[in-house]
Amino acid sequence: MATETEPAIQADAPTLRQRLPEDLFVHVAIVFSIFAMAAPLLLALVMSTQSTTEVYQVTNLGIGSEGLSNYETALTDFNFATYLWNSLIMSIIIVIGKVGLSLLAALALVYYDLPFERGVFMFILLTLLLPVPVRIVPLFQLMADLGWTNTMLALTGPYIASATAVFLFRQQFMSIPSSLVETAKLDGVGPLQFLFRVLIPMSKGMIAGVCVITYIYSWNQFLWPLVAVTEQRSQVVQVGIRYIQGSAQAGLTQWGLIMAGAVIALLPPLVVLIALHRPLLQTFAIQQK
Incomplete structure (x- = not known):
């Protein structure tokens, strides 16, 4: 068996x-x-x-x-705390200026009868072909003529306008039902009231996502601050890491200090990214659509 x-x-x-x-x-x-x-x-x-x-x-x-x-040495001996503060102020100014200007531009493109509106929008998108590094020489000359070198205006001015943010907000506004627009017109709501009372509350996720992208992009700037600012105390954190790299001990690069500075520079954008990761994913989803 x-x-x-x-x-x-x-x-x-x-x-x-x-x-x-x-x-x-x-x-x-x-x-x-x-x-x-x-x-x-x-x-x-x-x-x-x-x-x-x-x-x-x-x-x-x-x-x-x-x-x-190494972290203590980077913060004290290499003045890294000042670089962090400068980067924070620069990033906040760029986020506020870029988001505010892009919201107004998207409002005009979607809800105003502009002549050659499509051509204007295509021209805005074409500016993506000319990033700041390509325009660095005339931009520096402009900053020098205006007397803005070694100031926060020189660090933030070239980054206020953004074709990407305008494109994302335009797509978001076009997805809002037209019935809300007609109702607002009947109620006598002006353009700015419509923006603050209707569009911004309905676009909080998109705005938060754009803020995260802009903040991280601004925080990681290296080339333009290196050119526009010559005073070491006015520099940003990415250039501060380069200052650490320039100091050598017995002919050897102090990679321990450099890595400590890099980890410190990583923490602020990492916190923002973790706190607002859901709106960021929503922004990417809308951009793909």
């Missing part, structure tokens, strides 16, 4: 492929991808705790002997 039932039992036993989840390989691929993308950040965190000698020891991948002293 045992020999007759044994094949039946073996046939009912689940195979290894059946015991494993169907999407196991997908999860393994996702975990591997996340680790691969996080590896540079993890390496920077480890190197920020190491001394210069420990960094140049390739086999040394553990926590260094410096601990948090």
Whole structure:
């Protein structure tokens, strides 16, 4: 009897492929991808705790002997706190100016009967072909003629106008039902009242997403602040990292200090990104549509 039932039992036993989840390989691929993308950040965190000698020891991948002293040195000896403050002020001004100007431009493009409206919109989009690095020489000459060099106006002025933000707000406003516009006209609501009472409340997610994108973009600026500002105390955090790189110890680059400065510079935009990640994803979804 045992020999007759044994094949039946073996046939009912689940195979290894059946015991494993169907999407196991997908999860393994996702975990591997996340680790691969996080590896540079993890390496920077480890190197920020190491001394210069420990960094140049390739086999040394553990926590260094410096601990948090590299962070303290970057904040105090290299005046990194001032750079952080300058970057924060610059980013906030750019976010407020860019979002405000883009909202008004999108309002005019969608709800006003402008002559050659489509041509104007296409011209705005064409400005994407001329980013700030391409216009850096005439922009610097303009800042010098206006006397804005070494000021916050020089850092923020070229970034106030944004074709991308205008495009996103235009698409958002066009998705709002036209019945609301007709009702507002019948009630005698003016353009600015309609913007603040209807459009902005209905576009909070989009506005928050654009603010996140603009803030991170402004925070990471390096080339234009390096050119427009010559006073070290007025520089931003990305250029501050370059100042740390310029200091060498016994002919060796102090990568521990550089990584500490990079981690400090990463924290503010990371906090903003985590706090407002949902509106950011919504912005990307609308942009794809």
